[in-house]
Amino acid sequence: MTNYTQGVYPISEKQAIAQDTYSFTLYCPAVAENAKPGQFVHILPKGYGLRRPISIAGIDKEKGMLRLVFAVRGKGTESLAGLNKGDFMDMIAPLGHGFTLFPEAEHVVLVGGGIGVPPMLPLAAYYGSKATVISGFRSFPQVILQEDLAQYCAKTICCTEDGSAGTVKGFVTAPLSDLLREGVNAVYACGPQAMLKAVARACIESGTYCEVSLEERMACGIGACLGCACRTKDADGNEKYLHVCKNGPVFRAEEVQW
Amino acid sequence: MADLSVDLCGVTFKNPIIPASGVFGYGREYEEFYPLSALGGIATKGTTGSLRTGNLAPRIAETPAGMLNSVGLQNPGIDAFIERELPDLLTKDTVILANIAGSTPEECAEVAAKLDRTDVHMIELNISCPNVKQGGAAFGTSCIMAEQVTASVRKATTKPLVVKLSPNVTSITDIAKAVEAAGADAVSLINTLLGMRIDIRSRRPVLHNNVGGLSGPAIFPVAVRMVWQVANAVQIPVIGMGGVSSGEDAIELMMAGASAVQVGMACFTDPYAPVKIIREMDEFLNTNHIASVRDIIGTVQPW
Known part of the structure; x- marks a missing residue:
């Protein structure tokens, strides 16, 4: 089980990284120390009754920082997106259990769809050159984190449904099938349910270990x-x-x- | 420091604050934040005769100053509760109210009979769950059914019996009087108000169950009104709940006639809500030179 706490943490960095999509870095050393790839945080927008679950997009234990990337989906996330450097976020974290990590793996594939790409970053940092990342987006304005991923991984494959960005026009499943045929040790995926379902089916059919968030x-x-x-x-x-x-x-x- | 203790049906609570059934599980998850002994009591997740899987997701929707839920009484069944959860809970130095439900009066009685053989402190009979097809609200919206199910549970146990009432009725005082006549030792109210939201893009209800129970600050004024009406209609004590999120809210509900107060959605906003409410109640009593929280129960002075 996780050791989670509730606290109020200062925002040390904020950046708009795509249409309605923001990257925040929080200073929260105790949380960063415990956090694992695949876990999430639960953030309360001021004045709302329910918290918003947001996946962890970066863990820097040395600096005591956690990175969060989220898209504005409604009024609650809009209110969070309005916060700035120096403001505070009320957060319960770290929550849930994360991805299973295989230190012996030789080749893993990380599949992210849209706002499901951010939780792939901590995995990319862990696996480094042993990872290939496939990210899928609807169109160019939604494309995020390609440089961040490329900094860690051997290969990044970017797909857009309309072909407006990246090297592949269409869904993540086509490049995934090619990689599965070559043989990989594990696949990790996060994204829309239809994508996860397709990724899960492809992995089960090829007998590849797969975890979905x-x-x-x-x-x-x-x-x-x-x-x-x-x-x-x-x-x-x-x-x-x-x-x-x-x-x-x-x-x-x-x-x-x- | 003011005296925060209250007595209810012969059971002493160190303070009047009880996390409501369904929001707090069996307390384990909140023990990460504070010792459960800080609480007056805990109303455990509603338990039925056998395992229930609950409803399909989505089960949760936020609404202005509130939320809808349609969990559907997911629980492992009474045997698993008694075996796996209750023994540990009884060591936590807080009053345990075992919340129970069933599809038939017989099922409710059977669950109560099993609890009667344990050391649980109180039984809270839920006759008001809006999220299950049989039993639940059906018992709580008819005086005759409410009386029947209360009477059959009453026969099955000598434990203090609290009956949890639905606000989705024409006259909650009539239901309260019916369960009092059938042997209830106390009533708790209000359960959630039946509500619905629709996603206008997909034209689908937000909840998979289509409808669900509304809780949170939005329903607090309804809770105050119903607690006040019921407290004036019955002789047995009333446990108040419905959108309480501050010490002042809890004081208000007690002035309306509640002898203790349950806290629901506020636990989601802030897991520390119950302990903050206890502290705020103490501050209010001290500031206003009131020696005991018992001195405020039912002291509203209506126009």
Whole structure:
């Protein structure tokens, strides 16, 4: 289990990185010390009743910093996006359990779709040149973090649905299938449900280990309220609801009942 | 420091603040923030005769000054609760109210009978869950059904029995009187108000269950009104809840007639909400030279 805390942390950096998409860096040494790739934070926009779950996009234990990248989805995230350097964020973190890391892996593939790309960054930092990243976006204005990923990884493949940016026109699944045929040790994915479902199916068919990071509407964020249900099947075929905040947000691909 | 202790059905609470059923699980997750002994009591997640998986997601939607939920009583069943959760909870030096529900009066009675053989301090019978098809709200919206289910649970246990009432009724005082007559030792109110939101782009309800229970500050004035009406209609104590998010809210609900106060959605906004509310109540009492929180119960002076 994680050791999470609630606290109010100063913003040390803010940057608009694409249309309606922002990168914030918070100074929170104790949280950064405990945080793992794939975990998330639960942030309260001032004046709102529920917190917003946001994935961790960077962990700098030495500087005590956590990086968060999120898109404005509604009034709550809009209010968060309005904060500036020197302002504070009320955050419960780190939450959930992250990705399983394989120190022995030789080649892993990180698949991010849209605002599902940010949680791939800490994995890219961990695997370095052993990782290939495939990111997918609707169109050029949504493309984010390509330079950040390239700084760590052996190869970055950027796909856009309309071909307005990147090297591939279309979905992430085409370049993924090519890589799966070559053989990879593990695939990690985060993004829209349709993308995750396709990635999970491709990995299961090729017998490749795959973990997906899910998103769901949440209240408590710590596993008490049972709001963020995810339908899963265990190894014996028993269906049950697990919870994205506590049992996830990372699940094994074959566990999830799409 | 003021005396914050209250007595309810022969059980002493060190303070009147109780996290409400459904928001707090069995307390484990909140123990990361503070010891559970800081709380007056804990109302545990609603437990049924056997395991329930709950509703499909989305189960949560934020609304202005509130939220909708349609969790659907997901719980591991009473045997698992008694075996895995209750023994540990009973060591936490706080009053445990085991919240129970069922599809039939017989199921509720069976669950209560199993709890009767444990050391749990109180039973809170939920006759007002809006998120399950059978039982739940159906019991809580008819005087006859409310009376029947209360009577059958009453026969199954000698534990103090609190019946949790639905606000989705024409006259909550009639329901309160019915359960009092059937042997309830106290009533708790209000459960959530039935609500709905629609995503106008997809034309789909935001909740997969289509409808869900509204809680949070938005419903607080409704809670104050209903607590006041019920406290004036019955002889048994009232536990108030519904959108309480500050010590002042809790004081207000107690002035309306509540002997203790449950805290729901505020725990999501701030996990420390229950302990902050306790501290704020103490501050209010000290500032106003009130020796005991018991001295404010039902002291509203209506026009």
